[in-house]
Amino acid sequence: MKQNPDFPGSGIPVFLLMSLLVLAISCKKPDDSKNNPKTLASVSTSPVTNIGEYSAVGGGNVTKTGNDNVTARGVCWSTSPEPNLMDPHTTDGTGSGVFSSNLINLIPGTPYYVRAYATNNQGTAYGAQVQFTSEGNNTLPQLSTSQPANVTVNTADLGGHISSAGTSPVTDRGICWALFANPTIQDNKISCGSDTGSFTATITSLASNTPYFTRAYATNLSGTAYGNEIQFTTGGGTGTSCPGMATFVDTRDGQVYPTVQIGSQCWMKKNLNIGSVIEIHVDQDPTTYQKWCYGNVSGNCDIYGGLYQWDEIMQGSTQIGIQGICPDGWHIPTDGEFATLTYYLGGYDQSGEKMKEAGFIHWDPPNTGANDSSGFSALPGGYRYSAADSLTYGIRQYGYFWTSSGTQGNVVWVRLFSFNTGVQERTALFHLDGGSLRCIKNQ
Structure with missing residues (x-):
């Protein structure tokens, strides 16, 4: 046979080589991964x-x-x-x-x-x-609320007892409390584990001389059940109500004020809150009763009392110790009367913490040193600053309390309580500024 010139010495015809190559290609195994990809079931x-x-x-x-x-x-x-x-x-x-x-x-x-x-x-x-x-009945836990124990000026031991977990295990239990009836876990609460039986917890940072409502709670898969509601009142410190007058009613508007006896003095235990509300950028008319509510929010007056200019509380007078805007039988404290109170409580360095309401319900943290042992329960109503577009500042942080004692010109002595110190300060505000007022009973 004649040799193929393209393949010297092979002796294999070209057409035969080509046929073998085509056969090899046609016999290659197909790629299943492309035709049958793997997926989720x-x-x-x-x-x-x-x-x-x-x-x-x-x-x-x-x-x-x-x-x-x-x-x-x-x-x-x-x-x-x-x-x-x-x-x-x-x-x-x-x-x-x-x-x-x-x-x-x-x-x-x-x-x-x-x-x-x-x-x-x-x-x-x-x-x-x-x-x-599933078949059957799904029931909530059954529990009761324990009587509060060891109630102090700003703490109380609260608890409950779970007699039955219901049809599923208890996943959470504890105490809830509030200043209003029927508190829930959406209000103040503290968790005490996830078992049945009795449990207690010490609640801190309560306000002094304040009524609270409390209920024990327990949660299972069916929901949350509550024990019976119990009301308790925190202590008022060493200060007690004024003799024969735990509270009095301001006949001008029907508002009720608790009192506190500190030494020989009888004070209002709440900030004065009389007057019609006006916008904070408008100066008050000392011929009538007017007030500002911090931030123009009327609810702030309900808690912290009104903010007043000095001319408003004095009703246009400059006489020291005048009744001014206070109810009958009461008057605006003088700088000297505040000094008497301060030194009775140990001086400026110690009196602030004894006069500030304890806890963080109305004060911002840290509310340094506050224990309200005097029962004065000073509140941080903030102030109105006349030199800065007549805006209000410092609610929950500062409480400025007017006296009837001017210094000179248009400046007046006030007492300042702050969230970040236990010291009471003697400082001054301008007549057109706004502060809080505590009236003192005539002797």
């Missing part, structure tokens, strides 16, 4: 049957394996929608097909959500969600 969730108080039967059907091995399948359930493998679940074999699952440790009378699942190397697929409710 497909699974459906079966209806739940045989529902009891504590168990039920569910299941599913793995209809497609996703071109991969299904290594686990089952159902998962929860009291919240879209349960997953982080929730209670079963493992019911491998592979495709129909399977059955036993749901256990259910809570009677509780709605549940169920989904079947199937896991392969690509991840976990879930079926559609179905719902059912």
Whole structure:
């Protein structure tokens, strides 16, 4: 045979070589990964049957394996929608097909959500969600509120007793309290664990001489239950009510003021709050009763009393110790009367903490040193600053209290209580500024 010039010495015809090459190409194995990619499995969730108080039967059907091995399948359930493998679940074999699952440790009378699942190397697929409710009644915990104990000026021991957890375990328990009836866990609260039986907690930073409402609470999967409501009142420090006059009514507007006896003096225990409300940028008319409410918010007057200019509280007079805007039988304290009070309580360095209301209900932290042992219960109503566009500043931080004693010109002595010191300060405000007022009873 004549040799192929293109392949010297091969002795193989060209057409034969070409045929072998075509055959080799045509016999190459196809790439299955391109034609049959691996995906998550497909699974459906079966209806739940045989529902009891504590168990039920569910299941599913793995209809497609996703071109991969299904290594686990089952159902998962929860009291919240879209349960997953982080929730209670079963493992019911491998592979495709129909399977059955036993749901256990259910809570009677509780709605549940169920989904079947199937896991392969690509991840976990879930079926559609179905719902059912276990048989029986789901009940809240039963509990009572304990009588407050060891009530002081600003603390109290509160507690409760859980006699029954209900149809599911107690997940939280504790005490809630407020200045109004029917307090809830949305108000002030402290948690005391998650068991039944008795529990107590010491509540701190309460306001002195103040009525509070409290209830014990306990939570299970059914919700939150509350014990009976109990009212208690914190102590008022060493200062007691004025003899024969725990409170008095201002007949001009019907407002009620508690009193406190400190040494030989009888003081208002609340800031004065008489007068019609006007805008803070408008000066007050000393021929009538007018007041500012901090930030032009009337609710601030209900808590901290009104803010007044000096001419307003003096009703146009400059006489020291005048009745001014105070009720009959009371007058505006002089600088000297404030000095008597201050030194009775140990001087400026010590008296501030003894006169400030304790806690953080009305004061910003840290409310340094405040214990209100005197019962004066000074409040931080802020002030109106006439030199800065007549705006109000410092509520919950500073309380400026007028005296009837001028210094010189248009400046007047005041007493200042601050959130960041226990010292009472003797300082001054201008006539057109705004401060708070405590009246003192005539002797």
